[in-house]
Amino acid sequence: MLLHGERWRAAYSCHPGESRGRLHPERASPTRSEFQRDRDRIIHSTAFRRLTHKTQVFIHHEGDHFRTRLTHTLEVSQIARALTRSLGLDEDLAEAVALSHDLGHTPFGHTGEDALDACLGPFGGFDHNAQALRIVTRLERRYAAYDGLNLAFETLEGLVKHNGPLLGPDGQPTGRYEERGVPLAILEFEAAYPLGLGSHASAEAQAAAIADDIAYNAHDIDDGLRAGILDAEELRSVPFLEELLQEVDAVAPGLDAPRRTHELTRRVITRFVEDVLAESATRIQELAPATVEDIRQATRPMVGFSTAMAEADRSLKAFLFPKLYKHPRLMSVRQDAETIVRDLFSRLMREPSLLPGDWCHDLEGASESRLARRVSDYIAGMTDRYAIHEHRRLFPTTPDLRIA
Incomplete structure (x- = not known):
């Protein structure tokens, strides 16, 4: 018989008490499961808050009722919880994965990602899944003991394998990574904390x-x-x-x-x-x-x-x-959004001193590849309106980005 607050859990579900743990070991919480802690850390992250002003399909100033990356993320989370509840799975883990799956998206939706990917072509390209991993393992700086959010293995696994295994049975890149290979950020993390890129996620x-x-x-x-x-x-x-x-x-x-x-x-x-x-x-x-x-x-x-x-x-x-x-009507806006991203990347690569605060820290003598990744991290983290604001600061004219 289930006690109050408990519910049926399938044998093949992920049990938080049996988590494979975290890259940096931590003492268990007396009040929350490992996956509940992950969910809460994601919600309180800076990257999560920025989703409210990032494009889903329509630029934010087209109207208050269109979806943003944040409202899309919340809808995904609701559907994921409904599915896992019916299947006897861990709702908190599904919610954590759902809430984190779009953290790596650039301003201006897929247009921004395509533009940044083109800019980073000589340096390995840009991938929003790999960027999400960078955010939760390196770029969020909130805790005294480590960079990132130090999420549990199961949450990171779900984030990285959002589209299925990254490697085939032969160990070669598969799916979306078949042509260009697995992004370096994922391979570097895999070497430090293996997530099993050739298997499915939970x-x-x-x-x-x-x-x-x-x-x-x-x-x-x-x-x-x-x-x-x-x-x-x-x-x-x-x-x-x-x-x-x-x-x-x-x-x-x-x-x-x-x-x-x-x-x-x-x-x-x-x-x-x-x-x-x-x-x-x-x-x-x-x-x-x-x-x-x-x-x-x-x-x-x-x-x-x-x-x-x-x-x-x-x-x-x-x-x-x-x-x-x-x-x-959307393509004209997307072309202007692409211009903003490309302009920002080009200008900051030429003049990295224009990067604010800590972003230009320790860049003196940095390789072009390292500088490109720093500039990419900065631009990818921008909201739509901040990208527009920065373009206006650095350039004499800025596209309006309104649907005709």
């Missing part, structure tokens, strides 16, 4: 990763309709959305646009969540894992979409890519 981390997909599928539709860039009738070209729209119109005909949009997006989330729960239960039953290690060593993720829902996910993304992310 089921909790897998739940956080798929919650990310579910959240932005739903809220990008919502934001796109709110901005007038997407047309509600265009959505019917996606069979998955057509089915949901028919259901909304049958249950509540004649709804005003905002209510109809919400009824659609809540159904998008519900369908994806219900599918993940059913499919994951089937996969887990087939594998019959006894421990979290069985989850890590499985040949495929244990938390995922069914074949039919994976196709719905692909068709939805295929629709959103040209209709929303590549819409001419």
Whole structure:
């Protein structure tokens, strides 16, 4: 019988009392589990606060109701907790992974990342997952005993393996790293504190990763309709959305646009969540894992979409890519945002003395590669509005970044 405050936990879940520990050993807390401590450290970090002024799809001054990186992160966290609660997993670990998964994003969303990646091309490029690891292991400076947040192994594992294993069975980079290799920041940390780059992360981390997909599928539709860039009738070209729209119109005909949009997006989330729960239960039953290690060593993720829902996910993304992310009204803003990032990088590389405070500390005689990474860390940590502010300080003219 479960005591008050306890709940069922699957044998293959990550138990905080059995954590592999931290890079810098610490005394256990008498009031919080290891994963609860990680969650709290992430929420109180400077990098987490900055997410409130970082772009998801729409620049912050386009309106107060569009998602930012912070509100997206909170939605991912909610979905991840819902999934893990139903699957008998550790909700606190899933929440910690979800809350940290976008810490490494630059200002101006993926546009900023692409621009910074191009600037860092000669120096290994830029990757937001690797940047998130740098933030939680090096760049956050809050504690007397160490740099970073000193998160538990399981949280770091989930952060680094957000998109699955980084290495294939042959030890070669796989997935998104197949062509360019695993980022140096990850390899350096792996050498000091191995995370097992060739295996899957825990089921909790897998739940956080798929919650990310579910959240932005739903809220990008919502934001796109709110901005007038997407047309509600265009959505019917996606069979998955057509089915949901028919259901909304049958249950509540004649709804005003905002209510109809919400009824659609809540159904998008519900369908994806219900599918993940059913499919994951089937996969887990087939594998019959006894421990979290069985989850890590499985040949495929244990938390995922069914074949039919994976196709719905692909068709939805295929629709959103040209209709929303590549819409001419957004592309003009993205070009201006790219200009801001490139200008800042170029100027600070030429004149590192313009870096504020501790950022220019110990750079005298530094190699070009070391300087580039320092400048990259500085720019990547900027919010949208701070990047605009800095560009105005350093350049005579600055793009307006408003959707026409």
